[in-house]
Structures are given as C-alpha cells and as structure tokens.
Amino acid sequence: MLKIENLQVAYGGIQALRGIDLEVPDGKIVTLIGANGAGKSTTLRTISGLVKAKAGSITYDGQELLGKPINQILEAGVAQVPEGRRVFANLTVLENLKAGAYLRKDKDGIKKDIQWVYELFPRLEERSWQLAGTLSGGEQQMLAVGRGLMSRPKVLMMDEPSLGLAPLVVQGIFDIIREINKQGVTILLIEQNANMALKTADIAYVLETGRITLSGTGAELLANESVKEAYLGKKRK
Amino acid sequence: MQGLLPYLINGVSVGGQYALIAIGYTLVYGILRLINFAHGDVFMVAGLIMVYSSATMPIYLSIPLVLVLTVILGFTIERAAYKPLRTAPRMSVMISAIGVSYLIQNLAFYFTGGLPQPVTNPIPWISDNVTLFGESTKRVTLVTPFLTVALVFALVYLINNTKIGMGMRAVSKDFETAQLMGIRINSVISMTFVIGSFLAAVGAMLYFTNYPSVAITSGGMPGLKAFVAAVFGGIGSIPGAVVGAFLIGISEELIKGLGYSTFSDAFTFALLIVVLCVKPTGLFGEKVTDKV
Numbered sequence: 001m002l003k004i005e006n007l008q009v010a011y012g013g014i015q016a017l018r019g020i021d022l023e024v025p026d027g028k029i030v031t032l033i034g035a036n037g038a039g040k041s042t043t044l045r046t047i048s049g050l051v052k053a054k055a056g057s058i059t060y061d062g063q064e065l066l067g068k069p070i071n072q073i074l075e076a077g078v079a080q081v082p083e084g085r086r087v088f089a090n091l092t093v094l095e096n097l098k099a100g101a102y103l104r105k106d107k108d109g110i111k112k113d114i115q116w117v118y119e120l121f122p123r124l125e126e127r128s129w130q131l132a133g134t135l136s137g138g139e140q141q142m143l144a145v146g147r148g149l150m151s152r153p154k155v156l157m158m159d160e161p162s163l164g165l166a167p168l169v170v171q172g173i174f175d176i177i178r179e180i181n182k183q184g185v186t187i188l189l190i191e192q193n194a195n196m197a198l199k200t201a202d203i204a205y206v207l208e209t210g211r212i213t214l215s216g217t218g219a220e221l222l223a224n225e226s227v228k229e230a231y232l233g234k235k236r237k
Numbered sequence: 238m239q240g241l242l243p244y245l246i247n248g249v250s251v252g253g254q255y256a257l258i259a260i261g262y263t264l265v266y267g268i269l270r271l272i273n274f275a276h277g278d279v280f281m282v283a284g285l286i287m288v289y290s291s292a293t294m295p296i297y298l299s300i301p302l303v304l305v306l307t308v309i310l311g312f313t314i315e316r317a318a319y320k321p322l323r324t325a326p327r328m329s330v331m332i333s334a335i336g337v338s339y340l341i342q343n344l345a346f347y348f349t350g351g352l353p354q355p356v357t358n359p360i361p362w363i364s365d366n367v368t369l370f371g372e373s374t375k376r377v378t379l380v381t382p383f384l385t386v387a388l389v390f391a392l393v394y395l396i397n398n399t400k401i402g403m404g405m406r407a408v409s410k411d412f413e414t415a416q417l418m419g420i421r422i423n424s425v426i427s428m429t430f431v432i433g434s435f436l437a438a439v440g441a442m443l444y445f446t447n448y449p450s451v452a453i454t455s456g457g458m459p460g461l462k463a464f465v466a467a468v469f470g471g472i473g474s475i476p477g478a479v480v481g482a483f484l485i486g487i488s489e490e491l492i493k494g495l496g497y498s499t500f501s502d503a504f505t506f507a508l509l510i511v512v513l514c515v516k517p518t519g520l521f522g523e524k525v526t527d528k529v
Contacts, residue, residue: 050416070416071416074417080417082413082417086414088407088410088411090406091403095403095406098400098403099415102400102420103418147418151419
C-alpha cells in the first residue's frame with residue numbers, strides 16, 4: 001500500500017500542499033480530482049521525487065520514499081506517466097518503451113513486457129519503428145502509458161491521461177486503465193475529467209487548494225451534491 | 238589545378254581535426270544547451286600534456302596518459318563548474334564556462350611560465366615525412382581523416398545502438414521525463430563531457446604533431462573554428478559538426494592555395510555571420526516540429 005501522511009509542499013512562499021493524507025491500497029484504482037492549481041500534479045511529482053516536500057511522509061509497503069532519489073523510487077515500484085504525455089519525440093516507439101525499462105537488466109523480461117504492451121496497444125506494434133513525435137495525440141498517450149508500464153511498476157500514477165484527447169479516445173484510455181488494473185497494477189489517477197475518473201475509480205479523493213476536502217468510493221462521490229455542483233457541472237435544484 | 242591538390246589534402250586533414258573538437262561542442266550543446274567555451278582550452282591542455290608526457294615517457298604510456306588526463310579534466314570541469322548550476326538560468330552556466338576558460342589559460346600560464354612549449358618528441362610514425370604528389374607532408378595529414386571518420390562512426394553507433402546512447406538522446410529531449418524513467422541525468426551528462434574531451438585529446442595529438450609548439454592560447458583559434466563548424470553544420474547535430482568541420486577545413490586551405498592566406502581566417506568567421514543570418518539552424522540543425 002502506498003500511504004501518504006501529512007504531506008506538505010511549498011514552492012517558495014506558496015503552500016501547494018497543506019498536509020494531505022492519502023491511501024492507495026494494492027490492486028485498487030484511486031483517483032484524485034480537483035480544479036486547476038489544487039495540488040494534484042504536485043502530489044504526484046512529490047511521490048515520484050521530482051519535487052521536494054517540506055514535511056510529511058510517503059511510504060510504500062512501510063518503506064519511506066520521501067527524500068529518496070527518483071530512480072530508487074522507481075525501483076521501489078512506483079512509476080509515473082507524466083502530464084502531457086512527454087514521449088521522447090526523437091526516439092522510436094520501441095526505443096521509448098525500452099527507455100521505460102532503463103533500470104531493468106533482465107533482457108528476456110523486457111522482451112516479454114514489450115509484447116505485453118503491444119497486446120494492450122496493438123497500434124504501437126504497428127508503429128514500433130516510427131519516431132514517437134510522428135504519432136497522434138492518442139497514440140502518444142498510449143505510448144506514455146506503455147512506457148510507464150515497462151518498469152513493471154506495482155503502482156502506476158497517471159497525470160491527466162485524458163488531457164487534450166477526443167472523447168472516443170478518452171473512453172479507450174479509461175478502458176485500458178481498467179484492463180491494466182485487472183492485471184494487477186495499482187493505479188493512482190489524477191483527472192480533471194471528474195465524471196470519467198469517478199466512474200472508473202474504487203476510491204476517490206477531492207483536493208481543493210492543497211487540502212483533501214472529501215473522500216469516499218467513486219460511486220459515493222459521484223452521488224455527492226457538492227461534487228456534482230463543483231466538478232460535474234450539475235446545478236443543485 | 239594540380240597545384241591545389243596538396244592544399245585539398247591538407248584541408249581534409251585540418252577539417253578532421255576541427256571535426257574532433259566540434260563534436261565536443263555539439264554533444265554538450267545537444268544535451269545541456271550550453272556552449273562550452275572551455276572546450277578549446279581543454280584541447281590546448283591536451284596538447285601541453287602531450288608535450289610533457291612524450292618528453293619523459295615512452296609513447297605507449299604517453300598517449301593513454303594524454304587521453305585519460307584530458308577526460309578527467311573534462312569530467313571535473315562539468316562537475317565543478319556546470320553541475321552546481323543545473324537549475325540556474327542558462328546565462329549563468331555560460332558565464333561559468335567563460336570563467337573556466339580563463340581559469341585554465343591562467344593555470345597553463347602558471348605551469349608553462351607563459352612560454353610556448355616546443356613539441357620536441359612528436360608522436361613517431363605519424364610525424365614522419367612522406368611525399369605525396371610531389372609534395373612533402375607529414376603522415377598525420379593522411380592519417381587524420383581516416384581516424385576521424387572511424388571515431389565518428391564509433392560515436393554514432395554508440396549513440397544510436399547502445400543503452401547509454403539511448404539515455405543520451407532521451408536526456409537531450411527532456412530532462413524531467415528521462416529522470417522519471419530512472420535515467421541518472423548526471424551520469425549521462427558526465428558521459429558527454431568524457432566523450433567530448435576524449436575526442437578533443439585525439440584531435441590535439443594530431444593537430445600539434447603538425448606544429449612546432451603549444452602555447453597557452455593555442456586552443457583559441459582551433460576551438461573557435463570548430464565552434465563555427467558546429468554552428469555551420471547545425472549545433473546539436475553530430476553529422477552536421479563533422480560535415481561543417483570538413484567544409485571549413487577544406488575551404489580554408491583552398492583559399493591559402495589560391496594565394497589569399499591572409500583571408501582564410503576571415504572567411505571562416507564571415508561564414509559564421511552568413512550562416513547565423515541566413516540559416517541559423519545550420520545545415521543539419523534540429524527542425525522545431527514539436528507538437529503541443
């Protein structure tokens with residue numbers, strides 16, 4: 001289980017996270033929804049080790065991750081699919097996947113996992129020799145997720161995978177998220193598309209200006225009046 | 238026409254030496270977006286180490302020593318002067334690079350007493366005279382282009398087909414995402430400095446074989462010209478740097494052959510100005526086609 005306690009992060013004088021508590025149990029899909037600037041990305045980036053925290057703790061299976069270098073956090077089994085896809089445009093699709101497995105040394109395992117990713121995303125196999133920069137937005141997102149899976153993470157964190165994609169493609173991405181989860185990968189998902197995220201998630205948290213204000217199962221929050229009003233665009237009658 | 242042939246051959250050779258230096262500029266720029274102004278001075282130091290080591294020890298020790306010490310110098314410069322500035326604005330790193338350049342020259346001044354150090358024991362075999370088309374030249378002129386091309390092929394293979402090469406390409410595109418893949422960007426950056434310094438050391442040994450002495454300012458001109466070559470070819474591109482270096486080397490020597498020796502340096506720098514005005518990305522420069 002990935003467990004976050006009293007996490008505080010500040011950029012200069014600005015408090016981005018004001019002490020949040022979060023639990024991501026094994027095998028679940030957990031989502032964190034919230035408006036722009038609520039601190040969602042900061043949360044993921046702090047877990048990955050890109051951003052330093054002011055206080056608090058982040059543990060995975062009891063092992064403290066906070067303050068560790070990024071590659072050790074990845075080795076502990078926590079990987080991130082960054083916001084905006086960020087595929088390596090100058091590398092081929094296959095090389096992008098291999099880059100995802102950079103820390104691994106088991107060549108046979110890597111080969112197997114490339115096949116696994118190709119099964120999840122057949123489109124990537126067709127384009128394996130293409131430069132990633134020539135892919136469409138949806139394909140790049142598939143590649144970013146596939147690349148994230150190549151480190152064989154126990155927890156895969158995704159930062160707005162639906163950003164800038166057509167509704168039909170978004171549906172496909174969420175189907176894949178469920179599929180990956182069924183195959184045993186725990187998911188921590190950040191979304192502005194609250195409707196899709198809450199429908200997909202087992203557990204959901206609402207983040208507002210650096211604080212967790214609500215939590216519950218995905219279905220509970222979908223039915224919650226204030227969530228409906230703030231994030232689902234439904235008016236209170 | 239016959240009279241120009243030796244100049245052409247010389248030009249290919251000089252071009253090869255420029256290419257070995259230019260790769261150092263272009264590699265570092267490709268990854269750090271930094272013009273490493275100290276690179277020409279690293280080249281000069283390699284020349285000095287060659288002079289001292291070849292005077293005191295046998296050739297099979299002195300060549301590896303030049304390579305190793307130059308690589309250590311390049312590595313140390315990056316760790317001491319650029320790494321602490323990783324998150325600083327690019328201008329700060331550039332100023333740091335200029336500072337390193339002057340520091341190295343002044344240290345070299347201290348060690349040499351400011352006197353040009355004569356190349357008393359040039360590397361044998363390549364410094365022998367050979368006769369080519371009726372002209373006498375040193376064998377290094379013939380060896381340089383082949384050695385350069387071989388090293389460039391090895392480097393391109395390393396970058397395109399090995400894991401560290403893939404890491405270098407990933408880091409050159411996106412530091413943060415590369416880190417998320419577990420790539421240690423600091424070791425990748427160090428690697429580029431190691432490769433750049435290694436090639437500069439090879440270039441220095443070839444270059445100074447043709448010269449009577451190494452002075453503390455000896456790195457200036459070849460360094461600048463290699464930099465022009467890298468810009469001309471498209472900074473950040475290895476094939477660009479190599480092609481640019483050969484073109485500049487050949488042009489300079491042909492201009493000398495036509496009797497305009499005085500203008501050969503001016504030509505190179507005029508070329509820089511024209512390239513920057515007409516095609517700032519150079520011959521093979523990165524096209525900006527990033528999708529948003």
